[in-house]
Amino acid sequence: MYRTVAQLDRIGQQLAQRFPQHVRWTTLPETSVQGRPVHALRVRAGTGENRRGVLLVGGVHARELMNPDALVELAVALVLSYTGGTDIVLGGRTWPAADIKMIMDTMDVHIVACTNPDGREYVMTVDDMWRKNRRAGADGECPGVDLNRNCDLLWGVAEGQTSCSPCTDIFVGSAAFSEPETRNVLSIVDSERIDCFVDVHSYSELVLYPWGHSPNQTIDPTRRFTTLPTGSCQPVVAGWREYIDPRDLQRFETVAQRVVQAIVDVRGQQYTPQQGRGLYGTTGTHSDWVYGRHIAHPGARKTYGYTFETGPFVGNARDSFHPADPEPVKRDVTSGLLALMQQCVCAVELIGLRVLGGEDQVDGLRRIRDEVLATTAAGRTWIGLFERLQTSVIPVLFADEALLRRAGDVVARARDAASDAEAPLDDGLVTDTLAVLQDIARGVADADVDAGVRAVREALQPVGGRSWRGLVEQLTSRGPTLR
């Protein structure tokens, strides 16, 4: 069963009225092409500005009906779990209340459940296979723009399933962001801090990450989309392989794998993580655009953009786009989105924020991660290890105020030590770091975390007068030994 646009809006409005301390329901700057308001939810606990943010959008393609319902239900579930201290149970996967609290306490969750209200209305009243928005066509012919081809990332490059012909279902529109529905998404990304993004589509059971317009490569950073022409209505240059930072690719793959596992846990559905291009060639998509912003506009925040394709193919397209019973698929995607949100939390930034007075307090360490460790395969395996394990570590750390203070202390001392890379490392810092890690591992009681702590201990010992630079050189040349 599927809600109408008005019903989706009403849930958001009522949720905000009922829980004003946790939910903000806003009308986005522009109405749809047919004059319908488009709304966004912001769900969170606590206060503060410039918190990490995740943006979830649904209903971009009108006929993919499940996802707006799933997103408003996710908003309700987050709030009720937080306020009631209850777990979220999704089939075989239970999301502990502590995990939801961590998400709510640390992030702003922005949700545009129904990005394309005109299209949804049209699906429910005229044509249940409609995909685009309802932009009037020239001379009354061929209405509609494919909103997921209208963003400013190689806009108008007719690669794969992208077209400059208005009569197609994959029409790019008259210009990048020509449509009010896509400009509404742009307005959120421009005005809020968005670290992670998911555009939720159907169907195929995929978790997609950049790029959509060409095969990826991690060798030649000069091969950037910013050097390609736009608006050509021609495919991408033959043989083009777009550069993706290997650290980013690793992160996309790591997070996607977590999402896939969270979905499997619900009822065994096996989603496939893959590059967007694997589905078919595209340009101007939301998820590639949002990730590409920091490349096209140096200084812009990096946002990790994903597209989920929810639900299986069930023998024909109509029933796959809107199955008679979407409830199992909604549970799958909810679990996947929770995993995505959880992966969007960064433990070291959290320590900076909670203990040291601001995320900027760990900027020096973040630079070492992004500008030094990330440059080698061995260094990236350390980053990957940390990102894999932090999900288990964070709840334990933040449930124990004394342990959190000790972690903050060693992070601050490591940060200070990094400011003089040639000075010998303090034995006390290493000893205290290992003690904190050991106590965290004891609290987590997880074999993977134990193995990770052992790997860190081996890397840090013996200190023997090594400098910070020496340690970093070691980490960038030799990855963790996991046993």
Add this chain to the structure above:
Amino acid sequence: MSTSEPVPVRFEAVVRSNTHELAISTIDALDLDRVPDSGGEIRLIVGPEDCARLVAEGYEVRLQQVVPVQPLDPELVVSDSAAQAWFDEQVGG
């Protein structure tokens, strides 16, 4: 033929050729509405004229079913009362 305007007849079809990659490039060039297929087939929503074009290009076009232009089955649309009841139940009235 446009697949984006309501048309009298359209089909869900699977297109096959000896060369899968060539078929994909043709589909891309013809600007057809390709929908996902878990088996890796080339699955389209197409009108009769597009079918004829594909056949003329030498492709095998297997029509799976008619896809009439029709609104979503009203049985699949939540009633206002049910939508409100769901919310009330969730938040405890």
